Each structure stands twice: as structure tokens, then as C-alpha cells.
Amino acid sequence: MKLGFIGAGNMARAIINGWSSQGQKAEIYLHSAHKASYEPYAKEHGLHACTSNTEVVSKADIIFLAVKPLVLAEVLHEIKETVQAKKPVVVSMVTGVSIAEIADLLELTPKELEVIRIMPNVNAEIAAGMTALNASPAVTETNFLRVKGLFEMIGQTEILPEKDFSTFVALAGSSPAYVYFFIDAMSRAGVKYGLKKDQATKIAAQAVLGSAQKVLADQKTPMQLVDDVCSPGGTTIAGLLAMEEAGFMTAVIKGMDATINKDQGK
Ligand SMILES: NC(=O)C1=CN([C@@H]2O[C@H](COP(=O)(O)OP(=O)(O)OC[C@H]3O[C@@H](n4cnc5c(N)ncnc54)[C@H](OP(=O)(O)O)[C@@H]3O)[C@@H](O)[C@H]2O)C=CC1
Numbered sequence: 001m002k003l004g005f006i007g008a009g010n011m012a013r014a015i016i017n018g019w020s021s022q023g024q025k026a027e028i029y030l031h032s033a034h035k036a037s038y039e040p041y042a043k044e045h046g047l048h049a050c051t052s053n054t055e056v057v058s059k060a061d062i063i064f065l066a067v068k069p070l071v072l073a074e075v076l077h078e079i080k081e082t083v084q085a086k087k088p089v090v091v092s093m094v095t096g097v098s099i100a101e102i103a104d105l106l107e108l109t110p111k112e113l114e115v116i117r118i119m120p121n122v123n124a125e126i127a128a129g130m131t132a133l134n135a136s137p138a139v140t141e142t143n144f145l146r147v148k149g150l151f152e153m154i155g156q157t158e159i160l161p162e163k164d165f166s167t168f169v170a171l172a173g174s175s176p177a178y179v180y181f182f183i184d185a186m187s188r189a190g191v192k193y194g195l196k197k198d199q200a201t202k203i204a205a206q207a208v209l210g211s212a213q214k215v216l217a218d219q220k221t222p223m224q225l226v227d228d229v230c231s232p233g234g235t236t237i238a239g240l241l242a243m244e245e246a247g248f249m250t251a252v253i254k255g256m257d258a259t260i261n262k263d264q265g266k
């Protein structure tokens with residue numbers, strides 16, 4: 001299995017570094033916009049640096065599209081003829097672009113080309129990712145399981161209808177940033193009350209990690225777990241009510257709404 005990456009930015013590197021940490025051995029071919037960006041990275045990680053996007057398509061069997069939505073049309077125009085001749089599996093992580101749109105830009109239909117749409121997140125880098133997948137009708141079971149397996153190596157996966165991808169972006173694609181933001185806010189409070197920033201960040205991050213693990217491991221709902229921490233007349237209920245007074249739940253949902261609207265081009 002030969003893998004190809006078009007785009008070598010934050011998300012591509014998180015995935016490739018995650019695979020590398022898990023001993024993934026497939027050859028990887030890579031190209032991005034600037035030599036100074038992708039060549040040193042390829043050299044450092046034992047990847048094949050290609051001289052064009054078309055070369056990536058001609059060398060690899062599974063092509064990962066890891067570019068920003070704004071340059072996607074230009075990239076697909078560039079690789080169109082090689083894709084039409086070779087029919088590799090095309091895996092897109094580009095936000096807000098459907099399988100049908102990708103096939104269309106390549107002047108093929110979803111029945112003619114194996115297109116897998118994914119939405120990963122940056123925690124793939126430490127094998128703690130969360131990736132959604134959906135496939136065009138042309139995708140064979142073998143190839144789908146192959147791609148799904150690559151993401152199971154670096155986290156959890158969920159097969160989702162494309163209509164739910166925008167919601168998934170909010171809950172898992174973008175949300176690492178929101179959780180980092182929350183951790184930083186807690187950590188700043190620690191600094192306000194005299195802790196060093198790195199110490200406060202470690203304490204806050206470990207509390208978030210343990211809480212997430214507890215939610216996944218426990219039969220109780222998150223709200224039942226909230227109640228378990230809130231001693232009557234205690235510190236937690238005082239803090240929780242102050243957060244709610246400042247609009248915590250509304251702020252989170254407004255953030256999710258804005259993410260989803262942006263993903264849907266609204
Ligand atoms: N970052 C994240 O957490 C997530 C991102 N995504 C999606 O993944 C995609 C990539 O995002 P991200 O990695 O963050 O973006 P980055 O800006 O970090 O990386 C974009 C990459 O695209 C390359 N590029 C630009 N133009 C071309 C071109 N014409 N041909 C080939 N490569 C090109 C850039 O090259 P160079 O480095 O040489 O400048 C860069 O390597 C986006 O569609 C994003 O929505 C999905 C889930 C999470």
C-alpha cells in the first residue's frame with residue numbers, strides 16, 4: 001500500500017506523525033505548495049518528496065487531500081487527468097466539500113471514483129484522534145476497511161452520513177481548539193491565584209483528561225457526573241452556577257452553531 005499526501009500542513013503532519021508513532025510502515029509520497037515546507041519534513045521522516053501533485057497521484061494508491069478548501073478546485077484541476085487515467089482511492093479531509101463535489105471537480109461521478117470523505121482531528125498525532133468517514137458507492141469494502149484501519153491506528157472512528165459532517169466538525173474536528181482554550185482559561189485562573197502557568201496548565205489538562213476518560217468509561221450521563229461532584233452547599237455548585245450565570249452552556253452552543261454555519265458556507 002502506497003499512500004500519497006497533497007498538502008503537508010498541520011493536519012497531514014498530525015496524521016503522518018501519529019502513524020509513525022504507531023509503527024505504520026506504508027511508503028508515503030508527499031507534495032505541498034512550498035519546497036521549503038515539505039522537503040525538510042519528508043527528509044526528517046523518511047517520506048518521498050515529490051515535485052508535483054500529479055507525481056503524488058502517479059506514485060501512490062491512496063491519495064489524501066490535505067489542503068485548505070480555497071485551493072481544492074485548483075489542485076483537483078491539476079491532478080484531474082492523472083486521476084481519470086489511474087483511478088486511485090481519493091481520501092479528502094477538506095472541510096465543507098462533499099464526495100459528489102470532489103468527484104464532479106475531477107469530472108467523474110461518485111460511482112466511477114473511489115472517494116472517501118473523512119474529518120479527522122489533530123489529536124491523531126498522539127493516537128487519540130476522532131475521525132468520521134463516509135464513502136462513495138464506488139469504494140470497495142477492502143479499500144474502505146484499509147482507510148478506516150489507518151485511522152483506527154491513531155484514534156477512534158465513526159461512520160457518518162455526509163449530512164452530519166458539519167456537526168462532527170464542531171464536536172471533533174474543531175473542538176480540540178475549544179478544549180485547549182478551556183484548559184488555558186482554567187490555567188490562567190490558576191495563575192491569577194498564584195500558581196505558575198506550566199504547573200496550572202498541567203493540573204487543568206490532567207483534570208480534563210481524567211474527566212473525558214470518566215465520561216467514556218462510566219454508564220452515567222455527563223450531567224449525573226456533574227451532580228456527583230456538586231456537594232450540597234459546596235465549592236463546585238458555587239462555581240457551576242457562576243459559570244452558568246456568565247452563559248457557559250449558551251457560549252458553547254453558540255460556538256458549535258458558528259462552526260456548523262461556517263462549514264455549511266452560511
Ligand atoms: N487543522 C485541523 O485541525 C484540521 C484540518 N482539517 C482540514 O484539513 C485541511 C488542511 O488543513 P491544515 O493542515 O490545518 O492546513 P495548513 O494550512 O496547515 O496546510 C495546508 C497545506 O496545503 C498546502 N498547499 C497549499 N496550496 C497547495 C497546492 N496548490 N498544492 C499542494 N499543496 C498545497 C500547504 O503547503 P505549504 O505547507 O507548502 O505551504 C500546506 O501544506 C483543510 O481542508 C482543513 O479544513 C480537517 C480537520 C482538522
Ligand SMILES: O=C(O)[C@@H]1CCC=N1
Pocket residue numbers: 095169173174
Ligand atoms: O478550522 C478549520 O477550518 C479546520 C477544520 C477543522 C479544524 N480546522
